[in-house]
Amino acid sequence: MPRISAATVADHRASQHAALLEAAMQILVAEGAAGLTPAAVGARVGLARSSVYRYFSATADILAQLVEDSIPRWAARLQAAAGEGTLEQRVRAFGAATLSFAGSRDYALLRAVASIDLPGECQDRIDQLHETMIEPLHAIAAEAGHAHPDLVAHLGWSMLGEGQRRLAAGGEQGVITETTIDVLCRAVLG
CATH class of the missing domain: 1.10.10 (Arc Repressor Mutant, subunit A)
Structure with missing residues (x-):
């Protein structure tokens, strides 16, 4: 035994x-x-x-459980970052927190998940969790008066993703962070 x-x-x-x-x-x-x-x-x-x-049950299940552990932590961090201050302060805090993800070990997890084919139900769950990370930006875009806050939030998320990729590749942190957040503010706040 x-x-x-x-x-x-x-x-x-x-x-x-x-x-x-x-x-x-x-x-x-x-x-x-x-x-x-x-x-x-x-x-x-x-x-x-x-x-x-x-x-x-398999490698995909290991990845799925890692995602279930990781994304809620990051979603809570992003929600907190975007929770207080003016709209611009909230966008900047959300952007900075999102970009900081590129320096975490959880970033390797999301890159791994993106590189393999997952079963449909696993991918659906990851997509649901992913939306929880974008939700604070969606709320800010709605509050800013955008007619299509969901689209604005997803486009903003894509900008942040490019910033993360450049940071992870060793790009100049200050320039990438400042430029990405400035562009994000213009996109979300008009």
Whole structure:
């Protein structure tokens, strides 16, 4: 019988699950999506591949669970950033928080997810979660009086995505951040 390292089996499983997610994120950051397999994740925490399948059905499931863990954290951060101040201050804070994502290890996760074909239900869920990240910008665009706030928010998100890509590629942080946020303000606030 396997040993548990917690007070209860449920606590042990939760701890193992968290360790597996952390191992998966480390692999993604170090090796990209190509290195992420149930066997590699298990090896990183000392579990056999067959044991990893108790937590994840496949590599796509590992990615989906990482997204479920990561995006709500970022969505809350973006919501908080865009929550106070004038409309311009809110847009600038949202833009800065979004651009900071490029320097986080979660950015590797979203790049990995974008690089593989996911099952339809996984992609649908990722799309739903993605919308939660854009929602604060949508609310600002609506408050600014745009006739099509959803379109404005998505176009603004695309601008921020380009800024993130340039930052992740090692571009000049100050110039990219300032220019991207200035253009975003003009687009969202008119």
